Amino acid sequence: MTNEHLTALVLFSGGQDSATCLAWALERFERVETVGFDYGQRHAVELTCRDRVREAMAGVRPHWRQRLGPDHRVDLASLGAVADSALTRDTAISVPEQGLPTTFVPGRNLVFLTFAAIVAYQRGLRRLVGGMCETDYSGYPDCRDDTVKAMQLALTLGLERRFVIDTPLMWLDKAGSWTLAEQLGGTALVELIRVETHSCYQGDRSLLHPWGYGCAACPACRLRAAGWAAYRAPAGL
Numbered sequence: 144m145t146n147e148h149l150t151a152l153v154l155f156s157g158g159q160d161s162a163t164c165l166a167w168a169l170e171r172f173e174r175v176e177t178v179g180f181d182y183g184q185r186h187a188v189e190l191t192c193r194d195r196v197r198e199a200m201a202g203v204r205p206h207w208r209q210r211l212g213p214d215h216r217v218d219l220a221s222l223g224a225v226a227d228s229a230l231t232r233d234t235a236i237s238v239p240e241q242g243l244p245t246t247f248v249p250g251r252n253l254v255f256l257t258f259a260a261i262v263a264y265q266r267g268l269r270r271l272v273g274g275m276c277e278t279d280y281s282g283y284p285d286c287r288d289d290t291v292k293a294m295q296l297a298l299t300l301g302l303e304r305r306f307v308i309d310t311p312l313m314w315l316d317k318a319g320s321w322t323l324a325e326q327l328g329g330t331a332l333v334e335l336i337r338v339e340t341h342s343c344y345q346g347d348r349s350l351l352h353p354w355g356y357g358c359a360a361c362p363a364c365r366l367r368a369a370g371w372a373a374y375r376a377p378a379g380l
Contacts, residue, residue, distance in 0.1 A: 148269070149173040150174040150175070150176070150212075150267075150269075150270065151168045151171075151172040151174075151176070151270035151271070151309070152175075152176050152177070152178055152259055152262060152263045152266065152268045152271055153165045153168050153175060153176070153177045153178070153273075154177075154178060154180075154255055154256070154259050154271065154273040154274070155177035155179050155193060156179060156180070156189050156193070156274075157189040157190060157191075157192035157193040157340060157341055158192075158341055159340045159342050159355070159367060160312055160320060160342075161273075161274045162196050162200065162324075162335075162336050162339075162340045163274070163311075163320050163324045164272050164273065164274045164311055164312065165177065165200060165272075166200060166203070166207075166328050167272070167311045167323070167327060168272045168309075169200070169204070170204075170207075170327055172210065172270070173210060174212050175210050175211055175212055176212040176213055176214070176215065176266065176268070177212075177213075178215040178217060178258075178259050179193055179214065179215070179216050179217070180217050180219050180254075180255055181219060181220070182219040182222040182226075182231070182248070182254075183220050183223025183231055184231065185232075185233070185344060185345070185346060186230070186341065186343060186345065186346035188341055188346040188348055189341040189342075189346075192340060194214075196336075197211065197214060199335050199339060200332075200335065203328040203329075203331050203332050204328060217258050217262070219254065222250075222251065226248045226249050226250070227249075228245065228249070229244075229245040229246045229344070230246050230248050230344060231248060236345075238281070238362060243284075244281050244282065246344055246362060246363075247281075247282075247283050251283075251285060252273070252283070252285035252286060252290070252291075253290075256271065256273065256291075256294045256298065257294075259271050259273075260298045260302060260306055261302075263306070264302050264304060269306055270306075270308075270309060271307070271309070272308075272309045272310075273308060273309070273310055274310070274312050275287075275290075275291055275310045275313060276310070276313055276314075276315065276320075277313060277314075278313070278314050278316050278319075279315070279316035279319075281363075288310070288313050291308050291310055291313075292308075295307065295308045311323070316373070317366055317367060317369065317371075317373070317374075318370045318371075320370060321333065321370060321371060321374035322374060324336055336355075337355045337371075338351065338355065338356075340355065341356060342355065342363045342364065342366075342367050343357030343358050343361055343363055343364050344358075344362065344363045344364075345358040345360075353368075354367050354368045354370075354371035354372075355367060355371075
């Protein structure tokens with residue numbers, strides 16, 4: 144069994160945020176495993192991106208390849224069956240003036256963290272790494288720092304093992320996330336994330352924009368595009 148203090152499990156969807164978190168973990172821990180979830184998401188294309196991103200990520204830094212461990216994929220079809228959301232149903236994606244966006248999947252991160260902790264428990268791991276962020280996001284309550292801290296306590300008590308949930312993007316906006324990627328893996332990592340990861344809620348990979356593939360209209364695309372523009376602005380590019 145690997146040293147539990149030098150290992151981590153990254154919640155890895157195949158998107159920009161989780162890819163940046165994977166790089167962050169590979170730079171800090173001697174052994175890093177990943178876990179992904181198939182919950183019947185509308186943008187299931189993200190799952191097909193995961194293997195390519197993992198393989199390419201291992202080549203960004205020589206020591207990252209040595210540190211990258213196995214991937215785990217969990218079938219959470221039941222979550223998609225009960226969660227009424229524009230990400231689990233073929234319904235309109237919208238952001239009302241009051242209330243949550245229709246893309247909010249009730250309890251998604253709570254379920255993800257619970258199942259990730261179960262995987263970690265059985266693998267002898269104590270560190271979970273997730274891309275939750277409440278600085279530049281769609282207003283999902285399960286992305287907030289208070290929610291993550293509450294889950295950390297609940298998992299520690301419920302499994303009687305001290306868990307730590309790292310959220311390296313929690314206080315970064317999307318421009319800051321691109322900057323962090325550059326700091327971790329240089330332009331090679333930025334380009335990998337730009338081209339290979341997927342964020343678009345529509346699952347659109349038909350057109351490559353300066354910031355990556357997507358429909359350019361959904362909330363995820365707009366956040367990613369705005370973050371890219373702010374990240375590139377200081378260089379006048």
